[in-house]
Amino acid sequence: MSLLNGLLGNYSQLSPQELTAQYGGFLMPNEAIQTGFRLVRDTFIVTDSRIILVDHQGVTGKKTRVASIDLDSIFDVTMETAGTGFDDSEVTIHYIASPYYRSNNISTAAYKFEFGKKFNVQPFYVAMLTVAQQNKKRLNG
Structure with missing residues (x-):
């Protein structure tokens, strides 16, 4: 079913161990993978x-x-759950997107x-929303 989800444009979750084995070379020193998702070839x-x-x-794909x-x-996050169909x-x-977060000319x-309709996006949304709220307080405080 995960291949079918991938073909339909939906991500499937992978373990941090799988991701570290395949993509560990992209990590900065002391950086740790929390979670990850794959879409056929993209991750x-x-x-x-x-x-x-x-x-x-x-x-x-090379x-x-x-x-x-x-x-x-990250300063804002929106979620839309799957409907019928x-x-x-x-x-x-x-x-x-600009390198200076507190400038007058920031770009966003x-x-x-x-994600597939059966995937529970709420934990990912809440995690990203928590990050966004902390960033707003830090940037505007």
Whole structure:
């Protein structure tokens, strides 16, 4: 069923041990993987300091793009649960994309994660929302 979910555009959860074995080379010193999810070839990993987005490109998937979103930059999170029919659950994080969080010219971006309708997105949403609320207090305090 996880392959079918992947083909339909839904992430399936992986263990931190699996993720460390495959993607440990992308970790910074003393960084630890908390959780992660795979979509056929693409993966996103949540560590104690960032979200790592791994995008395997091309026919063979050997070409890989790796991007990071610092947890410190997340300022808002929205969740949409699956409805009837072919709807998926979605969690969208909004984050500061510019390197200076307290400048007058900050740029922001959003990234949407889609999960299968049977996947309970609430724990991921609550974890990201908690990070966002702490960041708002820190940035505006």
